[in-house]
Amino acid sequence: MQENFKSGFIAIIGRPNVGKSTFMNRVIGEKIAIMSDKPQTTRNKIQGVLTDKEAQLIFIDTPGIHKPKHKLGDFMVKVAENTLNEVDAIMFMVNAQEGYGRGDQFIIDRLQRVEQPVFLIVNKIDKVHPDELLPLIDLYREKLDFEEIIPISALQGNNVDHLLKLLKKALPEGPQFYPEDQITDHPERFIVSELIREKVLHLTREEIPHSIAVVIETMKPREDSNAVFIQAMIIVERKSQKGIIIGKQGSMLKEVGQRARKDIETLLGSKVYLELWVKVQKDWRNRQIQLSDFGYREDEY
Template sequence: MRSGFVAVVGKPNVGKSTLLNALTGKKISIVSEKPQTTRFKLRGILHWPEAQIILVDTPGFHQPKDALGEYLNSQVVGTIREVDLILFLVDASREITEEDNKLAQEITRSNLPCLLVLTKKDLVQEEKIKSARESISKIIQFQDWIAVSASTGQGLEELISKIIPRLPEGPGLYPEDMVTDSAFDVQAAEIIREKVLNNIYQEVPHAVAVDVLRIEENPEKKLLKIYAEIYVEKASQRKIVIGQNGGMIKKIGTQAREELEYLTGKKIFLSLQVKVKEKWRHKESFIRRIYRSS
């Protein structure tokens, strides 16, 4: 039996969260076309007869412009130093960037085994995959590589077969029925934020943070009451999130409530308040409070 932690790292929008969800068969991490969707370190647990694989999804490694960006990058670097194996994800359909170069340097400094995972295999020709592999091999040494498509499932079983032998020997670290160890308040906050991202296409997405204040349970009624605050940086953004006659926040709340009810199998009462916190992305103390569970 083998078990261990595997970091899933890469620049924004390379498909880290999509891969995590595809491998676990569950929605562990929210997915959006917008960069820097992932802000927590989220773990998905795979149970195989011969191994338990704990995949750690991380924020996209990028050129930071504010305290939030610095914090997210620190989460990536911290994860790299805490795991047994690193999956370095690179989008095979795009050119190598400075972000890829800097992340490769961080991985090299860790002295940990690394597998190169070229994503979005379904979107490119074999020649492009070969070119991407050769380009990455010039900036980092990796033990092995594979091209995958999380959306079609191509290469996923082979990826697992390459991960397992590289994990340390040892018993499983989590119960066999557990697919994530993320706290429920984190899951709830991320689901709410996902609905904001998916419904609003203007200046708001990067300026949105969600804080779950408290959760109250009524076992007799199979009811969960969730009280959360949605933070934006400007009054104009608050108006967008609320929408005309409260239409947008109602839509966001309904979508989040429905998914939370599906997730928990319980009725959900969801209270959402939209607040303005000017320039919160530049305030380290606020960032650490919001992402205290990360």
């Protein structure tokens, strides 16, 4: 490790669906955060680790800050707000396509209280005309004293390298927290459950809101081969949702399983046997015991 090595934690914060997970996967180079066009896809802090000769950047992709409507929402906002006090720099990401909104002001009000440098990241610039960009940047500039304002496209990679250079400059000198080949601090079981949840969100679109959770019941090597055997339970709140996820003669569940298995095999580097069930647990998002069972534990944050 060279002298003057820098390391630190960077929170990625923003309204739901501004591209935080897309940015994380682009920078880390592997899929560690699930992507969906539905808001509030990310429920836990996901740490992505980027290491090179000069620095180690540890990204925390927080749940989108929003006004909570239930206990799970409370939990997600609490996680995001607590994260702001624990990091060395903050990336406030906004969607160039959507422009400034009330949800942004909700976040800016919270950013007024932090001492860490805040970088404004205007994402999805590939979706707007350059003439629209400058007035939008000026509008945000009036709202908060940002360290830097950087327009990017996380999807296409525009300006992402420049952003990484600026972030490295902002980090303190420090140790390498993770081995250089480690890209996330989440156990594989968590990422596997997230990949399954992503497929459900993609395939069901509007019919299934965020009232699903995925619990890995079993994940072990098969004795007769190098394959991994996984059993997972998809939890929904209503019987009608169970029917949608199973589909006609099990067609939807089969499709979810096939798509998830491909991503999981890439992640684990081995053949995977995946079994999925669907179970109804009414109103689980408002029950603290069930939130804890499904991995949303406040005491961890």
